[in-house]
Every structure is written in C-alpha cells, then in structure tokens.
Amino acid sequence: MIRTITMLAFWVLAAPVAAMIGFPWTLIAGNVNLLYRMFMFGAWNGVRVTGVRVQTVGWIKLDLSEPTSSCQITFSNIDPPITIR
Numbered sequence: 677m678i679r680t681i682t683m684l685a686f687w688v689l690a691a692p693v694a695a696m697i698g699f700p701w702t703l704i705a706g707n708v709n710l711l712y713r714m715f716m717f718g719a720w721n722g723v724r725v726t727g728v729r730v731q732t733v734g735w736i737k738l739d740l741s742e743p744t745s746s747c748q749i750t751f752s753n754i755d756p757p758i759t760i761r
Contacts, residue, residue, distance in 0.1 A: 680750065682726055683723065684723055686725045687722050694714040694715070698714045
C-alpha cells in the first residue's frame with residue numbers, strides 16, 4: 677500500500693510538469709516523441725521510487741517482425757507501468 681502511494685505521489689508531482697512541457701511541444705512540433713519519452717521516464721521512475729527491481733526475461737525470444745499479442749494478469753497497481761515497455 678505504501679509503495680503504491682509513493683508511486684502515485686511521484687506521478688502527481690511529475691504529471692503537471694510533463695503536461696506543461698509535453699503537450700505544447702507536441703502541438704507545435706507535431707511530433708509525439710518528447711511526450712512518449714516523458715511518459716516512459718515517468719513510468720519507469722515511478723516504479724523505481726517504490727524500490728521494485730524490474731528484470732526483462734524472454735524479450736529476445738519474441739519475433740517482432742510479425743504481429744504479436746499478449747495477455748496479462750495484473751496482481752498489483754505496479755504491473756501496468758512495468759508492462760508498457
């Protein structure tokens with residue numbers, strides 16, 4: 677519970693800053709790369725703030741040249757940010 681609150685507090689502080697910088701840049705430049713990078717930075721650092729270590733296993737075995745789909749069962753609020761990779 678405390679880890680979830682810590683992660684959400686980090687996002688509450690980081691989201692307005694990202695929105696004030698990322699949204700105008702996206703509208704002016706017409707490119708979402710900065711907004712995507714800011715989201716990824718926030719997601720990963722939100723997970724790191726909680727003290728969770730993430731290890732990717734089996735990523736190399738995926739054939740990314742073909743369309744793939746996956747199904748996930750989440751056990752906590754920290755699972756969705758980890759799976760956006």
